[in-house]
Amino acid sequence: MMKSKKLWALLLALALVLGLAACGGKDAGSDKTGGGSTAAPEEQETGDAGGGQKADGSDLAYVQGKGTLVVGMTDFAPMDYRDASGSWIGFDADMASAFAESLGVKVEFQEITWDYKVMELNAKSIDCVWNGMTLNDEVKAAMDTGNAYCLNAQVLVVPAAKAADFENLTSLEGLNVAVESGSAGEDAAEALGASTTAVAKQADALMEVSAGTADAAVIDLLMAGAMIGEGTNYANLTYTVNLNTAQGLKSEEYGVGFRKGSDLVDAWNGFWAAAVADGSVLETGTAYGVQESLILE
Numbered sequence: 574m575m576k577s578k579k580l581w582a583l584l585l586a587l588a589l590v591l592g593l594a595a596c597g598g599k600d601a602g603s604d605k606t607g608g609g610s611t612a613a614p615e616e617q618e619t620g621d622a623g624g625g626q627k628a629d630g631s632d633l634a635y636v637q638g639k640g641t642l643v644v645g646m647t648d649f650a651p652m653d654y655r656d657a658s659g660s661w662i663g664f665d666a667d668m669a670s671a672f673a674e675s676l677g678v679k680v681e682f683q684e685i686t687w688d689y690k691v692m693e694l695n696a697k698s699i700d701c702v703w704n705g706m707t708l709n710d711e712v713k714a715a716m717d718t719g720n721a722y723c724l725n726a727q728v729l730v731v732p733a734a735k736a737a738d739f740e741n742l743t744s745l746e747g748l749n750v751a752v753e754s755g756s757a758g759e760d761a762a763e764a765l766g767a768s769t770t771a772v773a774k775q776a777d778a779l780m781e782v783s784a785g786t787a788d789a790a791v792i793d794l795l796m797a798g799a800m801i802g803e804g805t806n807y808a809n810l811t812y813t814v815n816l817n818t819a820q821g822l823k824s825e826e827y828g829v830g831f832r833k834g835s836d837l838v839d840a841w842n843g844f845w846a847a848a849v850a851d852g853s854v855l856e857t858g859t860a861y862g863v864q865e866s867l868i869l870e
Contacts, residue, residue, distance in 0.1 A: 632835040633676070636700055642673040645685045645699035647753075647774050651799040651861040652705040653682070664861040669703050671853065675844045686773060688755040691715045694832055701837065702830040705793060707757040709825075717833055719841040721826035722854075724866045727761040728797050729814040730782055730790040739789065739813045751781035751790040757825060758791035761816040767791075776800070779807055791816060795863055826868070 636642050644666075646653040652665040661682045673680035683699050690706075693699045694716065707725065708718055729750075731739045745767035752759040754771035758778075762769050770787055772778050778790035779800060792800075794815070801810040817824060831837045848854045849869050858864040 630834075632700070632832060632837045633840055636837065637676060637678055639678075641679050641681045642669070642676060642701070643681045643683050643699045644669045644673075645683050645690055645693055645702045646704035647684060647687055648776055649705055649774070649793075649796060650776075651795065651863060653703075664857055664863050665703050665705060667857050667861075668848070668854070669701075671848065672841060672844050676840065687753060690755075690830070694830065700831070701841075705795060705827050706830055707825045708828040709757060709760075712828075712830060715833075716830035717835055717838050718828040718830050719838055720845065720868075721828050722845060722868050723795070723827040723863065724868065725825045725827055726794045726818070727758045727791050727816040727825070728794050728812040729816060730779065730792055730797060730801060730810050730812045731788070732782065733809055733811040736811050736813055742814050743819055745789075748788045751778035751787035753778060753792070758793065758816075761820065762791045764820060765816060779810065782810060783807055795866060799862060 646661075646665065648654055649663075649665075651663055653661060653663040654666075656662045666682065669682075670680045683693075685693050685699065685702075687704075690699075690702045694702060702716070705723070705725065706712060708721060712718065729739060729742070729745070743765075745762060745765040748767050749770060750762045750767040751770045751772055752762050753775045754773065756775070758775070759769060759771065770781060772781065775790075775792040775796055778787070778792055781787035782790045794812075797812045799805075801807040801812065829841055831841070845854070854867060855864060855869065858867045
């Protein structure tokens with residue numbers, strides 16, 4: 574009986590040892606397949622922490638490999654807006670389509686929140702920002718940009734019936750001004766002392782003024798020319814003050830933004846020079862009424 578008990582004890586001990594060994598082997602296998610870098614395969618192959626290009630990377634090859642150029646933009650007539658069928662048109666949209674064609678890929682328009690444009694670009698949710706983007710210091714620090722292609726200014730939009738009250742203003746103190754969040758218009762309004770209400774799009778800023786929930790709005794001159802006044806949906810609005818002039822600043826310049834280190838910048842500059850030379854830039858600009866603001870050099 575004693576021998577039997579000893580035998581059972583030995584068998585039980587052996588079973589425990591084998592069980593622990595099996596568990597240890599399973600854990601080691603888990604570490605082998607699930608450990609190491611937690612980055613997704615695509616991030617390991619194509620991205621870096623700063624959103625720029627790796628030394629051996631090529632944004633141009635990346636875009637051509639996937640077959641699409643994803644353009645980050647907002648609803649911003651006359652540069653980017655939808656036609657009656659829902660398709661994106663406008664000066665920027667049409668030129669972006671032509672650029673994609675020159676690369677041998679299709680264009681895809683992705684509407685973004687303007688405040689997050691750099692994040693979207695570095696995450697590769699989009700391949701460029703092409704939306705009447707002012708080339709200020711903040712933009713130039715976060716992106717590589719193509720040559721400037723259009724001139725612009727920030728203007729104060731007010732109810733037409735009150736336009737006389739706003740003429741020759743040099744300060745916006747005491748005014749509640751609607752602005753697009755993260756825009757050059759927001760910077761200009763705050764620099765002149767306005768109390769600002771930030772909205773998602775410049776078109777939303779016009780709605781605030783029209784509804785009487787803001788005293789005025791600051792938007793791009795090119796948009797004001799297309800969106801307000803006689804024959805538009807905002808016939809009751811007009812613009813009065815050029816905020817660049819009020820601050821003693823030069824006209825702004827628009828540019829297209831790409832990831833840091835992107836070889837798409839050179840591709841874009843080459844495309845643009847050819848499009849200026851063959852007249853397609855001027856032809857497209859004339860179709861959308863922005864020809865006087867184009868930089869054709």
